[in-house]
Amino acid sequence: MRLVLILCLVTSVFCATSQEWKSRSIYQVLTDRFAKSTSGTARCLDLNDYCGGSYKALTKKLDYIKDMGFNAIWISPIPHNFPKGYHGYWADDLTRMNEHFGTEKELLELVKRAHLKDIWVMVDVVGNHMFHDFIDQIIPFNKSEHYHSCDVCPRSCQIEDWSNQQQVEDCKLSNMPDLNQTHPYVRDTLKSWVKDVVDKYKFDGIRIDTVLEVPKWFWGEYVQSAGVFAMGEVANSDLSYVSGYQSPLGTMPSVLSYPLYYTMVNVFAYGHSMYELRDSFNAYVKSFGDVDVLGTFLDCHDQPRFLSFNRDHKLYENGLVTVMLSSGIPVVYYGTEQYFDGGHDPWNREDMWRSDYNTKSDMYKYIKALNWARDRGQVWKYMQVERYVDDHFYAFTRGQVLVATTNVGSGGPKIERHITYHPYREGDRLCNIFWPTDCITVWQNELQVVLNSGEAKVYLLT
Ligand SMILES: *[C@@H]1O[C@H](CO)[C@@H](O)[C@H](O)[C@H]1NC(C)=O
Numbered sequence: 001m002r003l004v005l006i007l008c009l010v011t012s013v014f015c016a017t018s019q020e021w022k023s024r025s026i027y028q029v030l031t032d033r034f035a036k037s038t039s040g041t042a043r044c045l046d047l048n049d050y051c052g053g054s055y056k057a058l059t060k061k062l063d064y065i066k067d068m069g070f071n072a073i074w075i076s077p078i079p080h081n082f083p084k085g086y087h088g089y090w091a092d093d094l095t096r097m098n099e100h101f102g103t104e105k106e107l108l109e110l111v112k113r114a115h116l117k118d119i120w121v122m123v124d125v126v127g128n129h130m131f132h133d134f135i136d137q138i139i140p141f142n143k144s145e146h147y148h149s150c151d152v153c154p155r156s157c158q159i160e161d162w163s164n165q166q167q168v169e170d171c172k173l174s175n176m177p178d179l180n181q182t183h184p185y186v187r188d189t190l191k192s193w194v195k196d197v198v199d200k201y202k203f204d205g206i207r208i209d210t211v212l213e214v215p216k217w218f219w220g221e222y223v224q225s226a227g228v229f230a231m232g233e234v235a236n237s238d239l240s241y242v243s244g245y246q247s248p249l250g251t252m253p254s255v256l257s258y259p260l261y262y263t264m265v266n267v268f269a270y271g272h273s274m275y276e277l278r279d280s281f282n283a284y285v286k287s288f289g290d291v292d293v294l295g296t297f298l299d300c301h302d303q304p305r306f307l308s309f310n311r312d313h314k315l316y317e318n319g320l321v322t323v324m325l326s327s328g329i330p331v332v333y334y335g336t337e338q339y340f341d342g343g344h345d346p347w348n349r350e351d352m353w354r355s356d357y358n359t360k361s362d363m364y365k366y367i368k369a370l371n372w373a374r375d376r377g378q379v380w381k382y383m384q385v386e387r388y389v390d391d392h393f394y395a396f397t398r399g400q401v402l403v404a405t406t407n408v409g410s411g412g413p414k415i416e417r418h419i420t421y422h423p424y425r426e427g428d429r430l431c432n433i434f435w436p437t438d439c440i441t442v443w444q445n446e447l448q449v450v451l452n453s454g455e456a457k458v459y460l461l462t
């Protein structure tokens with residue numbers, strides 16, 4: 001941490017720390033899918049190939065993102081990719097740009113424009129693998145010694161047993177040549193590459209792909225070399241396993257909140273008890289070094305969208321309220337605000353232009369209100385305190401903000417609860433951000449919260 005700070009002071013006047021990232025709210029895009037230069041709302045016909053998104057077009061849509069209340073974006077990996085690598089995870093040349101997304105100049109311009117609007121940019125980076133049919137064509141790792149040999153792997157050389165950590169680290173994912181970070185050339189080159197890219201484009205953070213497939217010691221060096229905030233993808237539901245990657249025990253300041261993701265899907269899409277959510281929050285506080293810096297999400301490019309599990313918009317709202325206001329940095333996947341409901345990859349990677357960037361969408365306004373409440377209440381400065389829980393209701397506060405959620409859905413019964421454990425004074429008045437005339441007053445130390453038709457409520461002190 002101290003080293004990162006010193007690097008920031010020396011190398012640039014603008015450098016975001018973990019502490020500063022806590023107040024941010026991230027909007028995740030797939031560069032290829034978010035905005036294209038030509039107009040029109042016709043759908044992309046083949047989601048398995050490039051659809052035409054670019055940095056230049058994304059730059060023009062920054063206000064759409066900013067007006068929804070977000071102040072950070074996460075973009076796809078930037079290097080040149082093997083054909084059809086529209087997602088960016090198939091790099092075959094680290095020294096060249098992915099020409100489909102635009103030029104170096106256009107990417108520099110994107111970051112510059114974003115910074116002028118106080119939007120931070122997090123770039124997705126990959127250190128686990130490269131991708132090409134012929135290793136000698138990969139730049140700059142063109143020798144077989146740059147990759148793990150298959151000696152310790154199953155006959156297929158693929159990861160087959162995900163509970164075998166050595167196999168997960170040394171064998172191939174989806175048949176991609178698996179970099180050997182122990183090789184001095186690979187180790188040094190990956191580290192200097194990430195440093196150069198961050199310095200050149202002035203990225204404010206990195207999102208690291210497939211963290212659990214590379215040894216922790218390497219990530220420690222890599223993150224230090226990058227010199228900025230890092231959020232790692234440890235795609236696993238096991239809390240103690242995932243938390244082991246966060247420093248000081250592990251090697252990076254933040255990881256994506258995968259265990260909570262699975263809990264939220266269980267609770268809000270599949271009707272599990274709200275106690276499950278509460279238990280998850282309690283376990284998080286015990287297991288992670290710092291819960292406020294974790295990346296909280298309900299949708300992403302690797303999981304079927306929430307609405308493909310359950311189409312109920314009220315349940316979706318409750319999940320998003322949890323994402324935006326519980327401990328952590330919210331990460332909202334593009335298209336959430338347009339009720340995108342794609343299933344497994346690539347169906348969850350819809351082109352955005354089909355929505356015509358409708359800022360009148362109910363969910364666009366809903367998310368905007370949540371970002372507003374987050375800022376207004378400065379929730380990142382306050383611990384999440386449970387105020388009430390039962391099978392169908394969970395309420396918590398962050399400072400003066402009271403959040404009430406339910407898993408009953410739009411067809412569910414009216415929920416009425418009396419909250420007596422709260423931080424307010426007699427006579428205090430709280431109003432619902434979604435319906436400003438919906439206010440409640442503390443009377444005889446009690447707050448009466450009513451949720452109709454499965455709605456969630458967020459109250460601010462007036
Ligand atoms: C690998 O790359 C290096 C440097 O870019 C080059 O000198 C060498 O000829 C390449 N080797 C093969 C097998 O292509």
Ligand SMILES: *[C@@H]1O[C@H](CO)[C@@H](O)[C@H](O)[C@H]1NC(C)=O
Nearest residue numbers: 147148149170180182183184
């Ligand atoms: C990785 O590289 C190191 C150093 O070159 C070597 O000793 C080791 O055997 C390699 N590991 C695998 C699995 O290929």
